[in-house]
Amino acid sequence: xxxxxxxxxxxxxxxxxxxxxxxxxxxxxxxxxxxxxxxxxxxxxxxxxxxxxxxxxxxxxxxxxxxxxxxxxxxxxxxxxxxxxxxxxxxxxxxxxxxxxxxxxxxxxxxxxxxxxxxxxxxxxxxxxxxxxxxxxxxxxxxxxxxxxxxxxxxxxxxxxxxxxxxxxxxxxxxxxxxxxxxxxxxxxxxxxxxxxxxxxxxxxxxxxxxxxxxxxxxxxxxxxxxxxxxxxxxxxxxxxxxxxxxxxxxxxxxxx
Amino acid sequence: xxxxxxxxxxxxxxxxxxxxxxxxxxxxxxxxxxxxxxxxxxxxxxxxxxxxxxxxxxxxxxxxxxxxxxxxxxxxxxxxxxxxxxxxxxxxxxxxxxxxxxxxxxxxxxxxxxxxxxxxxxxxxxxxxxxxxxxxxxxxxxxxxxxxxxxxxxxxxxxxxxxxxxxxxxxxxxxxxxxxxxxxxxxxxxxxxxxxxxxxxxxxxxxxxxxxxxxxxxxxxxxxxxxxxxxxxxxxxxxxxxxxxxxxxxxxxxxxxxxxxxxxxxxxxxxxxxxxxxxxxxxxxxxxxxxxxxxxxxxxxxxxxxx
Ligand SMILES: Cc1cc2nc3c(=O)[nH]c(=O)nc-3n(C[C@H](O)[C@H](O)[C@H](O)COP(=O)(O)OP(=O)(O)OC[C@H]3O[C@@H](n4cnc5c(N)ncnc54)[C@H](O)[C@@H]3O)c2cc1C
Ligand SMILES: Cc1cc2nc3c(=O)[nH]c(=O)nc-3n(C[C@H](O)[C@H](O)[C@H](O)COP(=O)(O)O)c2cc1C
Ligand code: FES
Numbered sequence: 118x119x120x121x122x123x124x125x126x127x128x129x130x131x132x133x134x135x136x137x138x139x140x141x142x143x144x145x146x147x148x149x150x151x152x153x154x155x156x157x158x159x160x161x162x163x164x165x166x167x168x169x170x171x172x173x174x175x176x177x178x179x180x181x182x183x184x185x186x187x188x189x190x191x192x193x194x195x196x197x198x199x200x201x202x203x204x205x206x207x208x209x210x211x212x213x214x215x216x217x218x219x220x221x222x223x224x225x226x227x228x229x230x231x232x233x234x235x236x237x238x239x240x241x242x243x244x245x246x247x248x249x250x251x252x253x254x255x256x257x258x259x260x261x262x263x264x265x266x267x268x269x270x271x272x273x274x275x276x277x278x279x280x281x282x283x284x285x286x287x288x289x290x291x292x293x294x295x296x297x298x299x300x301x302x303x304x305x306x307x308x309x310x311x312x313x314x315x316x317x318x319x320x321x322x323x324x325x326x327x328x329x330x331x332x333x334x335x336x337x338x339x340x341x342x343x344x345x346x347x348x349x350x351x352x353x354x355x356x357x358x359x360x361x362x363x364x365x366x367x368x369x370x371x372x373x374x
Numbered sequence: 375x376x377x378x379x380x381x382x383x384x385x386x387x388x389x390x391x392x393x394x395x396x397x398x399x400x401x402x403x404x405x406x407x408x409x410x411x412x413x414x415x416x417x418x419x420x421x422x423x424x425x426x427x428x429x430x431x432x433x434x435x436x437x438x439x440x441x442x443x444x445x446x447x448x449x450x451x452x453x454x455x456x457x458x459x460x461x462x463x464x465x466x467x468x469x470x471x472x473x474x475x476x477x478x479x480x481x482x483x484x485x486x487x488x489x490x491x492x493x494x495x496x497x498x499x500x501x502x503x504x505x506x507x508x509x510x511x512x513x514x515x516x517x518x519x520x521x522x523x524x525x526x527x528x529x530x531x532x533x534x535x536x537x538x539x540x541x542x543x544x545x546x547x548x549x550x551x552x553x554x555x556x557x558x559x560x561x562x563x564x565x566x567x568x569x570x571x572x573x574x575x576x577x578x579x580x581x582x583x584x585x586x587x588x589x590x591x592x593x594x595x596x597x598x599x600x601x602x603x604x605x606x607x608x609x610x611x612x613x614x615x616x617x618x619x620x621x622x623x624x625x626x627x628x629x630x631x632x633x634x635x636x637x638x639x640x641x642x643x644x645x646x647x648x649x650x651x652x653x654x655x656x657x658x659x660x661x662x663x664x665x666x667x668x669x670x671x672x673x674x675x676x677x678x679x680x681x
Contacts (some may be wrong), residue, residue, distance in 0.1 A: 120409045121647065122559070166592060166645050167438045209647070330436040330582075333644040334445060337401040339421075339447045340436040355430050355450055 121144065123205045127182065128277035131200075133257040135189045136232070137198050138174070144181030146173075146211055150241035152218075153326055153364050154299075156183070156210030157334045160196045169193045170207060170331050170359070172303070174236055175242075175263070186235040186260065212334050213363045216240050216301050216324050223247065226297035226321070227269065228312050230286055230304025234260050236326060241267045241303055249295055253286030253308065287311045302367075313367035323367035329358040336360030344371035378661040380654075382416065382635050382669050384613045385536035387497055389471055389636065392669050393589030393626070396617045396640030397500060397540070398589075400444035402461035403468075409647035414654065417471035419638060420461065422502050424477045426588065427453040427484045427568045432584035437573040442619070443641060444571050449477050454490050462494060471497040471577045473538065488558035492534035498610065499535050501526065501560075504542030504567035516542040516567075519554035526558025538559040538615065543595075543602055543660045544570050550603035552606040564615035565607060566599045572646055577643075592641040593619040600632045607633020621649070623656010628649035629667060630657075 124143035132138050146156060150173050157168035176182040182244060189198050192280050203328055216236075223246040227237040230253045241264055250269040251260060256279050265271050273281030274289040282289045285310065300323035302312045309325045316323035329341040342355035343362070346369055356362070380441040381389035394417040395403075402420045411649025412418065421598030430450025457474070465472045474496050478484035480593070486498055502634055503516035515521045522539070530537050539555040541548060541568040552563055563586055573582045581587075599618025607614055619641070620626050626637040637657075641650035657669075666672050 118410070119448050119647070164441045165434070165438070166641070167443055168645070202572070203608065246407075324578045329433045332445070332641075333399075333405075335647075337404045337405045338399065338644060340432060342430065342433055342435065342443060342450070355433075 118190070120124065120206050124183075124208060126200055126202055126204050126206060127350050129133040129200060129202055131198075132186065133259050136186065136259055137189065138186045139200070141183045141185070141206065143208070146183050146208070147176040147178055147181045148209040150176050150183065151215035151365070153215030153236050154193060154211040154213050155236075155363060156185070157331075158185075158193075158197060158209050159207035159209075160193050162192075163197055165193050165196065167332055169197070170212070170328075170334060171229075171314070172236040172326070173211060173239060173245065174260070175236050175239045175305065180365050182263075186232070186288055198344055200369045209334060210352055213262060214361075216326070216364050218243055219299070222298045223370060224295070224297040224299075225249070225299045226295065227264075228300055228302040228304070229254065230291070230308040232302030233302075233308070233326070236303050237301065238267070241269050249293075249297065251286050251289055251293075253289065253304070256278075277341050287315055290315055300324065300367075304324065309367070309370075310372045313370065325365050325370060326364045327362050331359055333374060334359045345369050346371055378658060378666060380661075380667050384538075384636060385391045385498065385613070387471060387536060391654055392636040392657070393650055394473070394615065394632075394636055394638040395643070395650060396638040397502065399640040401459070403465055404461075404648055406643060406650075409484040410651050412468045412470055412596060415650055416636065417473050417497070418465060418468075419473040419475055419500060420457070420465070421451060422449045422475045422477040423451050423454050423457045423487060424449065425483050425490075426452055427451065427456070429479075433545065434582060434584055435588070437494065437582035439571070439573055439590065440594065440666075442590050442594030443644075444573055444583060444588035444590050445568070446583045446588035448585065453479075454487050458490070460495055462496070466495065473498040473500050475500045475502050475540070476529075477502045478602065481525050484529050485532045486535040490572050490595050492532065496535060498528070498538055498562075499533050500538040500540050501529055501562060502540050502567070504540050504544075516551070517545050519550050522551055522554040523558040526555050526560050536566050538562040540567055541565040541602075541606075541633060543569050543598060543618075548602045549605050550610045550617045552610050554609045556612055560612060562615060562635075563610065563672065564568050564612045565606060566595070566602055566618045568597050569598065570649035588673060591618070593621055594624075595619050596625060596628075600628055603629055603634050604632040621645075623653050623658070623660055626657050626662045627672060630672045634675075635669065635673060
């Protein structure tokens with residue numbers, strides 16, 4: 118039977134302004150998680166009832182650890198940031214479907230925006246061939262060193278030109294004009310939409326990891342839907358980000374709402 | 375010490391215990407079946423089913439609030455035929471009762487679903503005239519006693535299984551609605567559905583839900599739900615299934631003391647996948663602690679003193 122876990126936090130640190138990384142000791146999740154999956158984190162506060170979905174940034178199967186990277190944006194994530202090494206946290210997962218890793222794909226393009234970068238880290242470890250990581254940030258890059266260590270060629274854009282190219286990640290994609298075989302993308306919705314159009318224009322297949330407000334995280338409540346039109350279907354359907362996604366083929370997403 | 379008897383009876387159907395799932399919070403059982411033994415439940419109440427597939431509302435459909443959540447799903451479901459083909463065979467493997475929540479935009483649509491289910495071996499039908507998230511049907515039927523009686527009567531005529539009517543709390547007088555449902559032929563009542571609410575994101579200055587308003591559930595609504603069960607139980611003779619913010623066995627006992635025969639667990643499933651089983655053992659613990667021999671005894675056990 119599946120169940121909730123109560124792992125211990127073995128590391129918690131601030132890696133940039135308002136962004137934290139948290140490492141959990143959880144053999145069960147580390148042992149089975151696939152790149153692109155997420156877990157539900159529960160808050161200690163009783164009034165914050167719903168779980169917060171957070172992507173798995175990295176796992177270490179040998180050590181049984183799971184790394185998460187999250188931005189403090191509200192009361193739930195603020196509460197997580199106050200937890201310390203040795204504290205326990207309630208979690209459910211791994212949840213959702215990860216990125217599809219297909220054979221015959223040689224040039225991989227990771228396209229991450231801000232707090233969408235974390236799931237690309239674990240993914241990069243599983244890709245064979247050339248891996249380019251196009252990473253866009255407002256000001257402060259995160260996780261660049263890790264991606265580099267795992268062999269990705271790093272291309273960074275910051276909106277204010279603090280580091281790397283000055284501009285957004287789409288402009289960076291335009292500038293470098295690398296023709297990959299597959300794009301894997303995670304970030305804010307406008308970025309995913311632009312990546313999707315960019316990929317379409319160049320005939321590159323793209324997978325996008327979407328976000329939506331969730332309740333159950335396991336496909337029960339129908340709360341987390343996005344309009345998706347699968348190949349061969351006449352009309353779109355509201356499909357669940359938690360169990361049909363969070364990763365979708367970009368050409369299946371209905372972007373204009 | 376022997377285990378207390380937890381059996382209950384609703385409209386001639388015996389449930390092994392009073393714990394059910396609240397419609398829409400348990401899908402058709404498959405997902406939570408990976409976390410709990412579904413055989414242990416008194417009944418599984420499945421999500422709302424309509425005659426043809428419904429797409430539901432736009433996202434965001436979920437907003438968290440203090441001690442609760444709002445949803446504006448809009449009864450997205452694949453329709454009764456798909457339910458019968460794909461979900462029912464799964465449910466039939468289990469030794470628990472199956473109750474199907476039905477929805478419609480018109481009386482005819484409700485009747486069509488009830489009739490179609492008449493050919494199956496589900497145990498009961500729950501008429502949802504209380505969903506606040508659809509423009510037609512749903513709560514439009516549930517807030518006017520005349521309409522409540524009409525739709526109940528019409529569905530009762532075609533339904534082959536006992537009929538539960540699920541009431542909306544978004545009314546000024548729940549008792550008159552409950553009486554109308556009973557007059558229309560309801561074999562049991564379930565209450566409450568969600569309370570209409572709204573959440574605004576002040577940074578963006580826009581409602582969180584795409585639908586603007588949505589239904590509030592969770593611990594935040596429990597006192598309202600307990601009060602409504604109490605008032606309705608005094609006024610009608612049919613069994614009541616109580617729900618609204620039940621998180622543990624103690625919450626469930628509160629509903630039974632207020633007059634409910636059965637209890638349903640909703641939002642709590644999202645916070646704890648084993649919530650239903652925990653509620654069940656919590657009720658049992660309470661019975662042992664206070665020496666109750668049956669659910670019926672608890673139900674009759676509320677003490678109201680005159681001061
Ligand atoms: C599949 C998935 C993976 C994610 N991975 C990460 C990650 O790796 N790192 C990270 O920092 N964030 C991630 N997010 C976003 C993260 O879930 C939200 O930032 C977080 O829930 C905010 O909670 P809060 O209480 O701080 O904010 P509040 O705004 O106070 O939250 C209120 C409610 O809204 C929900 N909510 C708010 N923002 C979002 C959002 N963007 N997506 C979904 N629900 C939201 C919350 O869960 C909560 O129920 C992910 C979201 C999804 C759906
Ligand atoms: C996500 C969600 C979906 C729901 N869907 C239905 C539904 O399809 N039919 C129905 O009668 N009630 C539906 N409800 C209402 C619940 O069955 C229940 O009446 C209500 O949530 C109060 O119980 P709770 O506080 O334990 O959740 C839904 C509630 C939620 C949270
Ligand atoms: S969060 Fe409940 S179905 Fe996706």
